[in-house]
Amino acid sequence: MKTTIAEVKNYVGQEVTIGAWLSNKRSSGKIAFLQLRDGTGFIQGVVVKNEVTEDVFQLAKSLTQESSLYVKGIIQEDTRSPFGYELLVHHVELIHQSTDYPITPKEHGTEFLMDHRHLWLRSKRQHAVMKVRNEIIRATYEFFNNNGFVKVDPPILTGSAPEGTTELFHTKYFEEDAYLSQSGQLYMEAAAMALGKVFSFGPTFRAEKSKTRRHLIEFWMIEPEMAFYQFEDNLKVQEEYVSYIVQSVVKNCQLELNTLGRDLSKLEKVTAPFPRMHYDDAIKFLHEQGFDDIEWGDDFGAPHETAIANSFDKPVFITHYPKAIKPFYMQPDPTRDDVVLCADLIAPEGYGEIIGGSERIHDFELLKKNIEAHDLPLDSYAWYLDLRKYGSVPHSGFGLGLERTVAWISGTEHVRETIPFPRLLNRLYP
Template sequence: MKTIMIHEMPDHEGETVRMGAWLANKRSSGKIAFLQLRDGSGFVQGVVVKEDAGEELFATAKGLTQETSLYVTGEVTVDERSSFGYELQVKGIEVIKAAEDYPITPKEHGTEFLMDHRHLWLRSRKQHAVMKIRDEIIRATYEFFHMNGFIKIDPPILTGSSPEGTSELFHTKYFDEDAYLSQSGQLYMEAAAMALGKVFSFGPTFRAEKSKTRRHLIEFWMIEPEMAFVEHAQSLEVQEQYVAHVVQSVLQNCKLELERLGRDTSKLEKIQAPFPRISYDDAIEFLHKEGFDDIQWGDDFGAPHESAIAESYDLPVFIMNYPIGIKPFYMQPHPDRDDVVLCADLIAPEGYGEIIGGSERIHDYELMKQRIEEHQLDASAYEWYLELSKYGAVPHSGFGLGLERTVAWISGVEHVRETIPFPRLLNRLYP
């Protein structure tokens, strides 16, 4: 008898197999018990028919409690009523560990309760689906960049300065020096691009931002590509091709998960490059027409502004050329204007906000030096970075995609706290 996992069942139709599983839920009548089984790879229904299984096995099945671990044997059969397409006709059950008083029952629970039990909440069908989609986005990310000649580079998590010159950093002591948890690997990725041409990183980043919105996490994961000899317009093409590739990969490989989440996939099927582009100037004008009198030229956009703009499009939309005063020091000025920079934020549809921020980077030594001074940054901390524009500087561009917001958008969940296994929020460091 072969031991398999649930996702392998389609390859074993008509065979009697063995699998390890947990009991997610059950229901039974006097003659049949339906066991909802999960093993990490998927969910399947196990059917125990009293007449065929016998009194002892049927009693065992009816007595199983939620989240009991077990080995189960049975025949794989087609089940056209289920989205998975198969079920298990159970012939044997071996209990490994009975679970008593499992705290997350099939009834409704409050968010704080579920967050306190995040280590168990991950076992639920919805959370399982979100994590599978997250994994597919990561897989498709590596696939896209490797197919397009990028090399994976790992920037440090402990840094001596802020990449964006902000104060929203977590401070720590690095022996007798000050250090910070990284809020972006970008500056280090620029150095890597000067050595390796096209590079990308994937890793955790940290923002000590006291925000409680559904779009914010304290610890989150970023994909950050940097490209030598690539100007801003070319970078936008890479961004839209990358996002389209990821979305189509999820549609192809996570059909069951999207269905389980009730996601309207018709909206995702439209996500193909190219994406629309509007200028910051046009965005301000649009918002004024929509009644947003609170926003003025020179202000950064908030969630309501981004959502209003996104609602006008079925695709993600680039907002381009933001004012120089609200963007980091390293962004290349616009060639025809001295008040805006060559940058773009990519706003996801359906109210999920900014998922990408990117720009062409300054490669002129004197201009970079001037910008560091204007932002009152510690010149000694940025000396190594300044040398990138001193020795063999070239035009280069890059961007950063926030994984959790992207997972939220593609999976259709409301809050980013459900898109990372163990979220770190303003008021939550447990579990």
């Protein structure tokens, strides 16, 4: 029976064949332990000299790291293994002998590992991070599909930008100027006016010369937009969505989280509702914590967000930021003209902002005034203004950065490990 490592639990006591790579091995005079991986998981293969032919045993002892092979044997339970099963090997067939594999079981520098990212992905830790990422993606589709959202794909090439063009990658679109999208939000607003509740999931780009552990040049965003949803409705969707993906990972990725050394008790606490802190109160709190450098009207940096997040064991919303530091499309607070109906969701444990969202301006004249005030070309936003001319309604949305969310849930320090092939300030290879 040909199967995969992920499925061996269904074949205890039976003989199976698995196509695999050798991630590591150790052997003594009479037994060889093969650490095998096949993409679906990792399992130990045990080759006992007295139970196989001499050729098979010598082949098992001579296998090199990352050689590919077919292994045949009996699946048996193993309580000592985190996986719970092992393979008692009867036969080994070599497919390809690997030589001089560069990533050996020793410490390697970050730059070396990033230069070999195409191979580093094979390691048990990187495999676990990618499986967590995949579960977040799967749960994202499940959540929005179950809640009546329609997936819409906004363009990646755009002629304008939701927040200006200072941090956008410029390119030529035949004879016109174009930019790689930093957000699909404006297009998603148009889609929401047609389909009610929509979400997108795709790559976005920021030409931001940052080297922090929270930043990538190319990253993936989940961006829902909802017609007839106001500020409070928006926050409710966000906390329900984040709770859903976290608990899906806890339920379906326990082996991977254990591989990563993640404290499950911290994730189990992440259930809606989430605490909230008004921007005014956040400023007061930071002053009490000794952050004398921050003043009302300033945006928060990583140390400020971390100090606030450390006061809670769940993600926390910081709401009602000053209008002057937020984009032109955000709805002003009806009780105060100097703040807008927006919120950033800050993850616990120092992982920073994972969601930015707001109620959007639905009044034509106010939106037009804001576009002009931000020195943006009205003709580029004519279609966006049309949404306020023809049946405008209150509407809201948000964007979740996938890689920061993967980093937080998996307990990974740097976002470069949360995407298969990261694009960083000085890295476009491999």
